[in-house]
Each structure stands twice: as C-alpha cells, then as structure tokens.
Amino acid sequence: MLVKMNSAIVFSLEPTVVEIEILHKNGFPGFEIVGLPDASVKEAKERVIEAIKHIGIDFSLRRIVCNLAPADIKKTGTYLDLPLAVGVLISSGFINPVINLSDTIIVGELGFNGVIRQLKGVLVIALECVKKGFKNIIFPYSNLDEVSVVKDVNLYPVKELSEVIDVIEGRAVPTVYEYNFRPEIESSLDFSEVKGQSFAKRGLEIAAAGFHNVLMIGSPGVGKSMLAKRLVSIMPPITFEESIETTKIYSIAKGKINYEGGLVNKRPFRAPHHTSSDVSITGGGTIPSPGEISLAHNGILFMDEFPEFKRSVFEVLREPLEERKVTVSRSQGCVTFPANFLFVAAMNPCYCGYLWHPVKSCSCTPTKVKQYYKKISGPILDRIDIHIKMSEIEYEDVNSKQETSKEIRKRVLKAFNTQMSRQKKYNSMLDNNEVNKFCQIPQKIVPLLRKLIDKWGISMRNYYKLLKISRTIADLNGDNDIMEQHILEAVQYRNNFDKYN
Ligand SMILES: Nc1ncnc2c1ncn2[C@@H]1O[C@H](COP(=O)(O)OP(=O)(O)OP(=O)(O)O)[C@@H](O)[C@H]1O
Numbered sequence: 001m002l003v004k005m006n007s008a009i010v011f012s013l014e015p016t017v018v019e020i021e022i023l024h025k026n027g028f029p030g031f032e033i034v035g036l037p038d039a040s041v042k043e044a045k046e047r048v049i050e051a052i053k054h055i056g057i058d059f060s061l062r063r064i065v066c067n068l069a070p071a072d073i074k075k076t077g078t079y080l081d082l083p084l085a086v087g088v089l090i091s092s093g094f095i096n097p098v099i100n101l102s103d104t105i106i107v108g109e110l111g112f113n114g115v116i117r118q119l120k121g122v123l124v125i126a127l128e129c130v131k132k133g134f135k136n137i138i139f140p141y142s143n144l145d146e147v148s149v150v151k152d153v154n155l156y157p158v159k160e161l162s163e164v165i166d167v168i169e170g171r172a173v174p175t176v177y178e179y180n181f182r183p184e185i186e187s188s189l190d191f192s193e194v195k196g197q198s199f200a201k202r203g204l205e206i207a208a209a210g211f212h213n214v215l216m217i218g219s220p221g222v223g224k225s226m227l228a229k230r231l232v233s234i235m236p237p238i239t240f241e242e243s244i245e246t247t248k249i250y251s252i253a254k255g256k257i258n259y260e261g262g263l264v265n266k267r268p269f270r271a272p273h274h275t276s277s278d279v280s281i282t283g284g285g286t287i288p289s290p291g292e293i294s295l296a297h298n299g300i301l302f303m304d305e306f307p308e309f310k311r312s313v314f315e316v317l318r319e320p321l322e323e324r325k326v327t328v329s330r331s332q333g334c335v336t337f338p339a340n341f342l343f344v345a346a347m348n349p350c351y352c353g354y355l356w357h358p359v360k361s362c363s364c365t366p367t368k369v370k371q372y373y374k375k376i377s378g379p380i381l382d383r384i385d386i387h388i389k390m391s392e393i394e395y396e397d398v399n400s401k402q403e404t405s406k407e408i409r410k411r412v413l414k415a416f417n418t419q420m421s422r423q424k425k426y427n428s429m430l431d432n433n434e435v436n437k438f439c440q441i442p443q444k445i446v447p448l449l450r451k452l453i454d455k456w457g458i459s460m461r462n463y464y465k466l467l468k469i470s471r472t473i474a475d476l477n478g479d480n481d482i483m484e485q486h487i488l489e490a491v492q493y494r495n496n497f498d499k500y501n
C-alpha cells in the first residue's frame with residue numbers, strides 16, 4: 001500500500017515541507033530512500049528498523065521504498081526518521097490511521113530504542129505548519145517549550161514511538177499548553193553598582209532608549225566592561241514578537257550554545273572574544289548556523305578590547321551594522337540571518353591605555369596613537385552613533401548613592417513607547433526622509449545648527465546622526481520638539497575622536 005506523509009526540514013532558518021511516499025512491496029528485502037536524501041537521511045533506515053523492532057515488529061525481511069518530495073531540494077538532518085517509521089507501519093498495515101494524515105506534519109529523530117529526540121528549529125517548522133494550513137503537528141516532547149507558543153494548530157508532543165501510534169490511531173488528545181510570555185527584567189547586575197560615570201551612564205541611557213550603537217573609550221579599570229554588562233538591565237523588556245524572532249535563531253543554534261529551550265525571555269547579551277573567527281561572528285558552516293551577531297538579535301553585541309579584533313572582523317561587521325542582517329555565502333547560494341543588535345564596543349584610548357590619564361603618563365608616540373585609531377576608524381566608527389569618552393571617577397563618587405537600573409529603565413521605556421507610537425521604530429533606525437519628517441527643527445535653533453555645520457565642519461551623515469540622537473534625548477525628557485539643549489547634549493556624544501582620524 002502507498003502511504004503519503006508530511007514532514008518538514010529546516011535548513012538555516014528556511015523550513016521546507018517534505019512529502020514522503022512510502023511503498024511497502026513484496027520482493028527482495030531492502031529499504032530504499034530516493035528524492036535527494038543526504039547521508040543523515042539515508043541513515044534513517046537503520047534507526048527506523050531498530051526503533052520498530054523495539055516495539056516488537058521485525059521489518060528486516062521486507063521491501064520498503066520511500067520517495068521524498070520536492071525532489072530537487074536536498075534533504076538534510078534527522079527530522080524525517082519519525083514520519084518514515086510511521087509511514088512504514090501504516091503501509092504494512094500494522095497501524096490504522098484515524099488522524100487525517102494530509103493535515104498532519106510529523107518530525108522527530110528516533111533512537112534505536114524508539115525514543116524521540118530533540119531537534120533544532122522545531123519552532124520554525126511549527127510556524128510554517130500554521131502558515132501552510134496544517135492542523136496537527138507531531139514533534140519531540142523536548143521541543144514543547146518553544147513550540148507551545150504556536151497557536152492555531154493541534155500540538156502532539158511525543159516521547160517515544162508507541163505514543164505516536166496512539167496519536168495516529170486517534171487515542172491521544174492534543175496538548176493544551178497556555179503559554180504565558182513573561183519577559184525577564186530583573187537582572188543580577190545593576191547600574192547602581194557602578195559609581196560615578198554619570199556622563200557614560202547618560203550616554204548608555206540614550207543608547208538603550210533609541211537603540212543607538214555605542215563606543216566607550218577610557219583608561220583601564222574605569223568601568224567600561226562593567227557598564228556594558230549592565231546595559232541590558234536598562235533596556236525595554238523584550239517584546240513577544242522580538243522573542244519569537246530571537247527564539248527561532250536559538251532554536252536553530254541549539255547544541256552550539258547554552259540554550260535550554262522555551263522562548264528567549266530577555267534581550268541577549270553576546271560578548272565574543274577578540275580572538276573569534278569571522279565565521280563564529282557572522283555564522284556559517286556547511287549547514288549554516290547563526291553566528292554571534294545573530295545570537296545577539298534584538299539584544300546586545302559587546303566587543304570588548306575592540307581594536308584587538310582581527311581586521312577581517314571589522315570588514316564582516318559592516319553589512320550587519322548597516323542592513324541589520326547578515327548574508328552568509330556557501331557553495332549552493334546564500335543564506336540570510338537576522339542580525340539586529342545594539343552594538344557596544346569598548347577600548348582604551350591608546351596602546352598603553354593612559355593617554356588621557358590625569359596622573360599616569362602615556363608611553364605611546366603620536367604615530368602609535370594614530371595607528372591605534374586607524375584600526376577602528378572609517379566605516380565602523382561611522383556606524384556608531386554614540387561615542388563616550390570616560391575618565392577616572394572622583395573621590396566623591398566612591399560612596400555616593402547611584403540610580404538603579406529600574407529607575408533608568410522607566411525613562412527608557414517611556415521614550416521607547418513614544419517612538420513606537422510616533423514612527424513604529426527606534427530613532428536610530430530612521431532613514432533620511434524619516435529624519436526630515438520626525439526630527440524637525442524649530443526655527444529658533446537653526447542658527448545653532450548652521451554653526452555646527454559651517455564652523456565645526458559636521459558632515460551630512462553626522463548631521464543626521466546628531467538629529468536622531470537629539471530626538472532620543474527629547475523623547476527621554478518627554479519633549480515633543482527638539483530643542484537647543486537636546487542638540488547640545490547630543491553633540492557631546494559625537495566626534496570625540498576626529499582628531500585621531
Ligand atoms: N565606576 C566604577 N564603580 C564601581 N566599580 C568600578 C568602577 N569602575 C571600575 N570598577 C571596578 O573595577 C573593575 C574593573 O572595571 P572594568 O572591568 O569595568 O574596567 P574596564 O574599563 O573595562 O577596564 P579595561 O580597560 O582594563 O578592560 C570592576 O570589576 C569593578 O570592580
């Protein structure tokens with residue numbers, strides 16, 4: 001008997017629904033899979049036969065032929081083990097389907113003992129399942145946490161082959177799993193632990209509010225790394241939509257990273273080491289998996305000791321910083337991963353670190369200092385809105401009381417809501433036309449801007465950046481119009497390093 005099953009595979013972030021035809025016939029024993037299976041799919045037959053044997057049925061002397069469609073797409077991974085096993089059992093008459101197979105997607109990796117193992121990317125498959133109008137999805141129980149947020153489809157999480165038979169023969173009920181999305185906002189690291197540095201803290205508040213990229217620059221031990229690690233704690237909580245996007249990436253990267261499953265409920269913070277390879281930053285591999293910049297999607301990518309990174313890393317960062325996604329090329333074409341991160345870089349002001357130090361003296365020659373800045377100058381620096389120059393803290397700061405992350409986050413959240421209701425995106429993401437529309441300048445501050453452009457030589461690109469930062473400052477202050485004080489504050493976070501370029 002010929003049986004048709006539906007399953008799916010995920011390649012990078014792209015799901016493909018796969019139709020499997022299974023034919024059980026008389027003849028020389030064997031198990032053939034056609035329709036562009038790769039080695040991992042071909043190996044499924046061993047797992048299928050053993051798993052079926054485990055429930056007391058021996059298929060080793062039968063002849064089974066399976067066809068995978070669409071035939072022109074390479075089938076990779078272990079997603080198809082379970083539908084193959086179910087198809088074999090149905091086509092040979094061992095089980096009688098009650099559930100409508102044409103409405104059902106089945107995915108799962110089988111162990112020899114019939115146990116169904118966790119897969120990568122099941123959230124992506126489940127979302128595709130809904131999009132394509134399927135009514136049921138049978139999938140590994142250990143993927144339930146991430147899949148449970150998917151609405152409008154019956155969920156059948158399964159732990160072993162015998163449970164799947166119950167579902168197919170209509171003895172199981174779909175799992176009702178009321179998923180309550182609760183973003184985590186409390187963090188063990190708090191801004192109040194950082195003494196002084198009010199200029200830097202305000203810069204980070206502006207960055208968090210408008211999703212502006214930041215560069216912190218200062219002598220060793222002033223608190224750059226400390227502040228970067230606390231930036232997530234003042235950002236608006238991750239939204240449900242953002243969480244789904246980020247979870248899809250984590251679901252694909254499972255195994256490579258420390259991710260337990262379930263929705264990602266806080267903004268990611270990724271801090272790759274400066275010895276990281278280009279591929280670990282951008283993603284890639286034979287089966288492309290996301291890199292650090294995509295794992296930081298909707299969160300923070302922190303590059304500490306920024307000039308220490310390889311030159312090639314600066315090159316590969318350009319596209320994602322501009323486009324908020326990354327394209328990874330491979331032999332059979334390109335794949336794209338989202339990479340919308342808030343970029344935070346930290347560095348010393350020179351090789352020895354003491355260029356600006358009030359007491360210690362810098363041992364670098366002016367040429368060496370220039371060389372140091374050359375590494376970060378140009379296209380990358382252009383893509384960083386906020387430049388924060390940090391200095392040593394003062395004695396009064398040591399025992400002073402500091403604002404908590406919660407207090408700062410309140411202002412950030414207000415500014416975030418203002419931006420969303422005005423333009424549905426962060427200020428940093430406005431294009432030039434939108435800047436002209438949303439960052440209008442009252443007539444009375446035109447002279448100030450004229451001075452900035454004519455006397456200080458601010459470029460057009462920097463002018464737009466300045467307006468966007470000013471817009472964020474106005475939003476933080478709850479002001480409708482951009483005013484002189486906002487521009488003057490914004491200027492302080494721009495162009496600190498021009499003289500080194
Ligand atoms: N403003 C501060 N308030 C409280 N502690 C601080 C502050 N600045 C630095 N520290 C202390 O100094 C340590 C080093 O700070 P941090 O690692 O953030 O410095 P850094 O600027 O990143 O230095 P480096 O350039 O060496 O990486 C922190 O772990 C913290 O204990």
Ligand SMILES: [Mg+2]
Pocket residue numbers: 224225226304346
């Ligand atoms: Mg540091």
Ligand SMILES: [Zn+2]
Pocket residue numbers: 350351352353354355362363364
């Ligand atoms: Zn120096």
